[in-house]
Amino acid sequence: MLRIFYHTKYEFVRWWRVAAGLTLAFLAAGLISFAVTGGVNYSIEFTGGTLMQLQFKTPPDVAEVRSALDAAGIQGAEIQQFGANTDYTVRARDEKQVEAQDAGAEGISKQIASALDAKFGAGAVTVVRTEAVGPKVGAELRTGAAMAMLIASFFTLIYLAIRFDWRFGLAAVLSTTHDILITLAFIKIFHIEVSLTVVAAILTLVGYSANDTIIIFDRVRENLKKPHKGETLSHILDRSINETLPRSIMTHATTFSATLALLLLAGEVIRPFAWVMAFGVVMATFSSIYVAGPLLLWIEGRWPRLDDAATARAVRAGEAAAAAPRGADRVSAR
Known part of the structure; x- marks a missing residue:
């Protein structure tokens, strides 16, 4: 042909x-x-911070997810749907949270997981993957x-x-x-x-x-x-x-x-x-x-x-x- x-x-x-x-x-x-x-949308790899991919058993109310994170001190987190209506990503890129990665990369992710478990119940949210990068990295x-x-x-x-x-x-x-x-x-x-x-x-x-x-x-x-x-x-x-x-x-x-x-x-x-x-x-x-x-x-x-x-x-x-x-x-x- x-x-x-x-x-x-x-x-x-x-x-x-x-x-x-x-x-x-x-x-x-x-x-x-x-x-x-403004500028391009850099990932956690370049800005530093914590990225968590979450899978809920039932489609969540984003407002409830945000309120749970705010109550736990995770301010200004980005919450986005990631494929299906039960899959979401949470990006914590607040300056203080990014600096906290130097003290312990898993600290913020554990704080997010605990806050969601307290809000939606144990086992209602599954952490699919976690990325944590400090500001220097x-x-x-x-x-x-x-x-x-x-x-x-x-x-x-x-x-x-x-x-x-x-x-x-x-x-x-x-x-x-x-x-x-x-x-x-x-x-x-x-x-x-x-x-x-x-x-x-x-x-x-x-x-x-x-x-x-x-x-x-x-x-x-x-x-x-x-x-x-x-x-x-x-x-x-x-x-x-x-x-x-x-x-x-x-x-x-x-x-x-x-x-x-x-x-x-x-x-x-x-x-x-x-x-x-x-x-x-x-x-x-x-x-x-x-x-x-x-x-x-x-x-x-x-x-x-x-x-x-x-x-x-x-x-x-x-x-x-x-x-x-x-x-x-x-x-x-x-």
Whole structure:
């Protein structure tokens, strides 16, 4: 069935303005969400505190749960339904409660369990899991996660600089940065809790997006070495994307199917990871075609690899790029 995608001649690059508009609109929505509701929703792992997943025998009244915790001195706890109407999570992230984790990680969780047993009766509430993190550990995990993302991006840049001409490498890195920013906007807009599993998903997407762009750029480099009879770089890009289209469809379809299975069947704990991965697969596909390619065209137009100095000056002046960012009309192979 996928044979229908062989020898296609779709003009992908011409839609770069539409793609840029969609990207800017989504980023603007993310910035508005930051301005209105504040920063991202960090998990207990990063903020410190206590998280308890509870299972009630009968659906509880959330107001009664909160009153029981308030009476026990657990002020400002977050109580959320977690799947079924008998499953709830309780997050105690008050500053004093977070500091109490240093004295004993199990102290707050035992206090919560005792308060609920006193309110609903012994055996009415089952503690499914408990996570307790002190403030120092939370800060270290947050710093470590940020460092992991920066290091992964740095080594990706080094690899691309060695494997490709710097113009290709710069376009690929900027495209991957675009994916990270869009994914962060997605996380904020949909209030996804940022945990270590979500950080793992973002790091996975860094490699996935870069690899997807490299596949197309590698074909572009091969086509540049062939006689191209005066084709512009935009035409070569379109041809390269079409030539890799069957492989891209197969890769993205199988990856998205796996993440969709996690999203639908894996349960609440893994769902944030699955959401980020599913969105990231779609965004990596989008950026490798509509972001990386136009960026390469712009970079080639700004710093063209041309033997003819007069043509190079014309490109820089914009005379040979009336429909920017199509860039130079004459492109030489590296």
